[in-house]
Amino acid sequence: MxxxxxxxxxxxxxxxxxxxxxxxxxxxxxxxxxxxxxxxxxxxxxxxxxxxxxxxxxxxxxxxxxxxxxxxxxxxxxxxxxxxxxxxxxxxxxxxxxxxxxxxxxxxxDGEREAELIYYGVRSAGVLGEQTSLIMDIGGGSVEFIICNNQEIFWKQSFEVGAQRLMDKFFSADPIPDAEVAAEKQFLAEQLRPLTEAVAKYNPSRLVGASGTFDTLCDIDALSHGDNARQLSQPASASLQIADFYKIYQELLHKTHDERLAIPGMLEMRVDMIVLASILVDFVLETYNLKEIRVSAYALKEGVLAQALESM
Known part of the structure; x- marks a missing residue:
């Protein structure tokens, strides 16, 4: 049927x-x-x-x-x-x-349910293995963090530190001033304390970025290497080298709105928020000493689908 x-x-x-x-x-x-x-x-x-x-x-x-x-x-x-x-x-x-x-x-x-559904969506993309991962889904309003493997969730929480909220708070000039980058990181250090404690307890070894910002970072990365196939095939999962992320990150920090918009692979709807979101990615990689980034094109809606199929 x-x-x-x-x-x-x-x-x-x-x-x-x-x-x-x-x-x-x-x-x-x-x-x-x-x-x-x-x-x-x-x-x-x-x-x-x-x-x-x-x-x-x-x-x-x-x-x-x-x-x-x-x-x-x-x-x-x-x-x-x-x-x-x-x-x-x-x-x-x-x-x-x-x-x-x-x-x-x-x-x-609610945030707890959102995090849980994101986990099921990411898991269905095939990016999770036996090792412990930290899933991160950056929305405009909230950011969900899930510490897990392909079998279970160890810890999850939603924080109201989404890219639109960060933008309203810290994006006072374009390119973003160094002082605002530092202020955002200071703010995140305070807001994400429960995550810091959970990471110390469960020790995830890699970051898994869900959809949104991470899809765009992968598109920019692929096109910078002359790979046009990614945008046509839209794979469910991908890898992003740490060094490649930082190369893009430096560009995002130092370019204006129009210059960012000209980057191949950039989406107009993300052109400003991606700056704040990338500072958040940098904060997480640096603070929690994560050495690998995997990306899932699946997130919340695929999690809802995965659960709906289980009940069929």
Whole structure:
């Protein structure tokens, strides 16, 4: 028996839609796989509210998603909202308006559940082995960290230090001043204390970056080596050499918005936030002495899919 599902991940920066069909053997056929820069957190995240323009952009995007879902005659629709919606004073009204306009029932998931679903998504990409890894998923509102291997989760936590929040706090000039880089790292050292304790306890040996920022870093890296195949094939997993990350990182720190936009592989929707996100990656690599980066193209929505398939 085949099953057709639509999965919507309403992130703080990006909305994702996956429409897929799965047969009884677990083989997947994707019909729609799209990500759009809705920027739900823009203009409101630091005030704890969804700003009117962002609210409208989101509704318009979801009406369009609904049209695509109807077109493919989908049986099951799962929509998840994360950091921005769970912390916004008008989040509940927003969820009601979505239901009124699109008949999509959105589930607001907490940080713990988000981390767990990311783990299942990353695991299904095949990047985890027996050794202990630290998964990191950088969203616009929150960042999830999961210490795990391919069998189990040892520790997980969501922190409200996403790239849009960091941008509002530290991106005062472009290129970002050295003082702001230092200030962001100082802030992260304080905010991520529970992670520091968990890393000391479980001693992960490598960083696994989930989707988003890490996909873009891999695209930039591949194109800098003349590899055009990556963007066409979009593999579920990849490796990023530490030295290659730092080469890109230095460019991101010292270039302006327009210069970053000109980097082959850069996405316009990430061009500014990637600076703050990369400082966070540098902080994690340096502080926890991680010597390897693996990247999973799968994250939250694939985790929802993995769990949905288990219950089929």
């Amino acid at each position: 085949t099953k057709r599902l639509a999965l919507i991940d309403m992130g703080t920066n990006t909305f994702h839609l996956l429409i897929t069909e799965v047969d009884e053997s677990g083989n997947r056929t994707d019909f729609v796989k799209t990500k759009l820069p809705v920027r739900l957190g823009q203009g409101g995240i630091s005030k704890g509210t969804i700003a009117p323009e962002a609210y409208e952009r989101a509704l318009k995007t979801l009406r369009d998603f609904r049209r695509q879902i109807d077109e493919y005659d989908v049986e099951t629709v799962r929509a998840m909202a994360t950091s921005m919606v769970r912390n916004a004073s008008n989040g509940e009204d927003f969820i009601k308006d979505i239901y009124k306009q699109t008949d999509i029932q959105v589930e607001i998931i």
